[in-house]
Amino acid sequence: MKEQLLTDIKNTLQKNKVHLLAELASSQANAIKDVIDLTFHPEEQIGFRAAWILENIYVNHPLNFVPYLAYFSDRFSLQNNLSARRHFGKILALLTKKNAPQQVKDFLVSYDTTHLVETTFAWLIDDDVPVAIKSHCLNILANFCPKHPWVKEELIATMEYLVDKESIAFFAKVKQIRKQLKTK
Template identity: 30%
Template sequence: MKFFTQQLLELKAYRKDREVLANYILENPHCFGPLLDTCLQVDEAISYKAAWILELVCLKNIKLLIPHLDRFLDNISKVYKPQAVRPMAKICEELTLHYYSKKAISLQFVLTKQQREQLTEICFDWLITDQKVAVKAYAMHCLFLLGKEFKWIHPELKIILDKDYHEEQPAFKARARHILKKLSVQ
């Protein structure tokens, strides 16, 4: 893991460099826990680089997160650096997509009701606080999916999207229009 930490310290934002480190974790799954630990050291400069790798790993194999799910969800709200929050939000979206997918049956038994409620709280927090557009977009998609199960979410989501729509950036508006359209069809 010392080698990996040194690689993280030297990491640039290039996608191919991030993929090399993500593949290292995928080939050495016992390193996933220490990678998550590094992500959750939120005051350390290296934490956002670890979050970049965690995102790529989870996009390729979300099941590696399952044994660490409680720690991830209990601590994700402490992540505050914008470069780290965006990958965490993407991981939440991926987790939610897998859970509600008819194809990914194995995750349906893993994500408890309490964990889904935690995801809901985290996503609403991201949506109503000063976050980058990508984070808000991932959050609103998660909330849309979670709202299919928890019926109170969709009305609250609609209120927030309607309220913030005119003050937000074009990318937010595009995703909000898409979600609002889906909400109106139901």
Template identity: 35%
Template sequence: MTKDDLLKALQQTLIKTKAVKISDLSELKGYSLTDLLDLTFHHETAIAFRAAWVLENVQERFPERFDPLLTDFLNKYPLQKNFSSQRHYTKILFSLLERNKIAPDFDYEKIIEPTFEWLAMEQTPVAVKANCMSILYLLKEKDDWIAGELKAEIEFLMKTGGAAIQSRGKKILSLLA
């Protein structure tokens, strides 16, 4: 499957089963995951979103295929400005952290700073904020200040946040206590 074929597939409206099928093709047809990662920055936000969704499915279903892309993904993580793509990027990052896939000598500031920025930005969608809380909780041991700053940010967000922010906020605050 060429990059053009992949782009054509992503121009179509996707449902979960089709996103999974396209991720399965990464294994069968061997399209370039670098091309897929690049398409998560496509100027058409719908294509970027679909590419990020497929990338998340590849990471979930074929982690061994995603592993060679890890460094590129981590380097591009802070550059992602598409809110819809950020949702999938944060889900991927959370999964990578949970599975200890990131090298201990990695410069974690590269992902901590943008994750805090996304959490604090008023226009960031709730799902992205919730994922950011979970990511930062997993990163709390990487620097002394993270837990305190995360606690303060969650408490601030919970003052006006909806049900999802309240729920995730309470969960993370109880884990921080």
């Protein structure tokens, strides 16, 4: 599967092709692991396309993603491709939502998420990280507050620091997160 997938994503993808490849990968043994591996491809465009497919796998087949939660989580902090980070951030934001599947919640309860929180804070304060990724970071950190109570205070302070440095879209997201955290 990995070699065929690599061949398929060497060229520009349309949304329908991404959906098709996500369908295929979600139904084949170890294909999701292969997609995760391809997100780290040295060619940034290939890594981005693989991450786009990975996001679609989780969105459309979250239960098929469950066996690979540890593999994804263990590699989250290693993702340096900014285009792939956007998809990684969205996936983690979805994984940490209150309405995530119970199997995902069970995994996150038992998994040491400290490195995910630390990486997310690092991405949030990195000047080179685009606002779309930072938006996902805000969601992730707010979602981790129940498991890591110290995150709330740190997140509030970080948002205060960043709110004047970032775009108006970031400000709108901060407003939403403050409401989620029930702060002013």
